[in-house]
Amino acid sequence: MQEINLCFIGAGFHASTNIYPSAIEAGINIKAISTRNLKNSKKALLKFGSEGTAYDNYKKMINSEKCQGVVVVAQPKDQYLIALECIKLGKNVFVDKPLGWNEEEARIIHEAAKENNVSVMVGFMKRFAPCYTKIKEIIESKKLGEPRSFVVNFAVDGTPFCKNEQDFIKLAAIHIIDLIRFLFGEVTQVSGYNNNINENISQCFSLKFESGVVGSVYFSSMTAWSRESENMTITFDDGFVQAEEINKIIIHRSKKNNDVSFASHTEEDSVFTPSGTPMSGSYRDLYLRGFVGELKHFATCLQTGENPISNAEDNIATMILCDKMLNSLR
Structure with a gap:
């Protein structure tokens, strides 16, 4: 299969510890990274051995780079709007959980994905552990x-x-x-x-x-x-x-x-x-927890056109259950 080129938004602790190493292990090419700080973006590219381009504006990155999809691993409060913007720009998107804070936002993401004919996957890695x-x-x-x-x-x-x-x-x-x-x-x-x-x-x-x-x-x-x-x-x-x-x-x-x-x-x-x-190193943990598996699945779906199993529509039901459980406590 052909190499998958993805752009990444975010380079915080979780992204650097789990997502970038798993993406490399899954055979994904880091085409570009965007953070709020250009210096941090360059540092992340260097750390993960990428010859891609650094950005401090994700919209500029999306409009400039040719890639099959975007991986969003930002602060939870920012991910919904960033993912929605990427979808409206016609990009396939992998977003770490939560994608939306409730059923309403999850439905908006799903409808936007349908309207723009793009694939959306939510990072529920335990499905792949x-x-x-x-x-x-x-x-x-x-x-x-x-x-x-x-x-x-x-x-x-x-x-x-x-x-x-x-x-x-x-x-x-x-x-x-x-x-x-x-x-x-x-x-x-x-x-x-x-x-x-x-x-x-x-x-x-x-x-x-x-x-x-x-x-x-x-x-x-x-x-x-x-x-x-x-x-x-x-x-x-x-x-x-x-x-x-x-x-x-x-x-x-x-x-x-x-x-x-x-x-x-x-x-x-x-x-x-x-x-x-002990010689297995940290990659053992990335496999066991499901991070490598979820990114391999996203890459495979981009290559085959399949709908990811943790897709935008399925995410609606998870957010409904979260609120149902919270409401049961009141």
């Missing part, structure tokens, strides 16, 4: 029967950038919220409870899905969680699956015969873990 792609494969193959229920826990110290529940849901927990939609479908009922002290947030949600699946979600954003934690357990008809800290999956298949449980070895556990040592 190997542990969750494995779980999605198990669900769709029905190897363990139908999923019936799940429990997911996500805890992190989000207090430096999440000062209230809406910030936390839409800037951090949104990845898990999008993930459960991706795995189990649309939600019909939500009830929620919280126990917050200022920006220290603790939340529990119970959800029921159109498919009949029921789930329990635990979120915490507190200084107590200086070490981020993420775990999921899914119960199927014929076994269960546990994902531990995105590094390990245990697939348990229950016994299928009438022998007493201790009379024969009929139950089966399969354990999947990534190969890696």
